[in-house]
Amino acid sequence: MNPDHDLELADLQAAWAKLDTHSLAQLPRLAAATDALVEDRAQTLVRRAMVMPTVDMIGTGAALVGCIATAAHTGSTIYFVCLSLVIACLAGLIVASALQLAALAHLDAAAPILTAQRQLARARSIRIFEWKWVLLLSPLLWTPFLVVCVEQLLAGLRDGAAPGIFSAQFVVASLAIGAAASLVLWWISGKVAAHFGGTSFVHNLLDDLAGRNLSKARDFLARLDRFERD
Amino acid sequence: MPPTTAQKEQFTKLLTEHEAALRKVVLTYGVTHADREDLSQEILAQLWASFGTYDRSRPFSTWMYRVALNVAISHVRATTRRRRVITEVDTSPLDTTDPRQTPNSDEEPTTLLQRLIAALDELDRALLLLHLEQRSYQEIADVMGLSASNVGTRLNRIRNRLRELAATTKEPHKESR
Numbered sequence: 001m002n003p004d005h006d007l008e009l010a011d012l013q014a015a016w017a018k019l020d021t022h023s024l025a026q027l028p029r030l031a032a033a034t035d036a037l038v039e040d041r042a043q044t045l046v047r048r049a050m051v052m053p054t055v056d057m058i059g060t061g062a063a064l065v066g067c068i069a070t071a072a073h074t075g076s077t078i079y080f081v082c083l084s085l086v087i088a089c090l091a092g093l094i095v096a097s098a099l100q101l102a103a104l105a106h107l108d109a110a111a112p113i114l115t116a117q118r119q120l121a122r123a124r125s126i127r128i129f130e131w132k133w134v135l136l137l138s139p140l141l142w143t144p145f146l147v148v149c150v151e152q153l154l155a156g157l158r159d160g161a162a163p164g165i166f167s168a169q170f171v172v173a174s175l176a177i178g179a180a181a182s183l184v185l186w187w188i189s190g191k192v193a194a195h196f197g198g199t200s201f202v203h204n205l206l207d208d209l210a211g212r213n214l215s216k217a218r219d220f221l222a223r224l225d226r227f228e229r230d
Numbered sequence: 231m232p233p234t235t236a237q238k239e240q241f242t243k244l245l246t247e248h249e250a251a252l253r254k255v256v257l258t259y260g261v262t263h264a265d266r267e268d269l270s271q272e273i274l275a276q277l278w279a280s281f282g283t284y285d286r287s288r289p290f291s292t293w294m295y296r297v298a299l300n301v302a303i304s305h306v307r308a309t310t311r312r313r314r315v316i317t318e319v320d321t322s323p324l325d326t327t328d329p330r331q332t333p334n335s336d337e338e339p340t341t342l343l344q345r346l347i348a349a350l351d352e353l354d355r356a357l358l359l360l361h362l363e364q365r366s367y368q369e370i371a372d373v374m375g376l377s378a379s380n381v382g383t384r385l386n387r388i389r390n391r392l393r394e395l396a397a398t399t400k401e402p403h404k405e406s407r
Contacts, residue, residue, distance in 0.1 A: 015343040016362040044276045045301045109280045112375025116300045
């Protein structure tokens, strides 16, 4: 292939044929590889895709159990209502994660590329969307958790001290502070993430919060649609 | 259900027959030596995991390309996210040189080819790879999930893009000699 000439795919094919002779990608020895695969140790496309929804579901499940246990011990109506809302949100997230896992479990890696990639990209978009709102709303969740935990602690120390030691005004003020913290978190994620380098976990979280990861996932979905349509 | 010895033998036989094609997929999508090792392992694992769904009445190559390219594209996307590498405008040559091997005069066209392939996005790379493997438009369409006419149109666009890229990489290519 001479770059000075007008490039044709036939020229590329000639270079491609040569490439095979010095192809240096080392596939593991087939026999050894299949033995390892039979033992089911290797990573697969589907397993990789299922890791994060599984982690989400376990984390959300733990939070749900914590919330239910806390709600069962609170004697205050307002805290109970707050926790019930949190429980409803967490239950919704668990259902969403379960649906994602079910969809991924049925993912056919041998499906046409556009079909399989679209399915993977959709699952990723949904997960990032959920994470973005969980992260943004998490400051709000601290108030009912903190209040009930302190109540229970005090109740353990001194009979009759709880429940209801915090006034409704305190709870409303705490929720307002939580809402303000969410806004600050969102603003910071947009400003600060660009200055983080490397592969930091924090950077990724900030990108989730700021919506950059969601945009990228949706861009890929749009690209798949364009690829099929054009 | 654990795989039978016959299944394993058939799988190994089919893989051996198509090993060169799989190597090309790995070479096209893997960046470094370690990356290629990981990718080849992932492709083999997924091929084996999906082998039960392979319909013996249809060509093995179509099924194999679908699995291998799906894994490779997902691998590239995951790796890019981890490394935060912007691949869209990356025209740097792929690391295809084994340090144990001495350079030879045939390296130049293949290096340029790899430079050009690396400049394409994951989907166009798949299309070009299948075309370079001399697959028919219909088979490429089956693998990609496109219509055969769409494959022709897209390949034409890729050719135009590669021409542009070859023209832009010509100067640095000469300077490096």
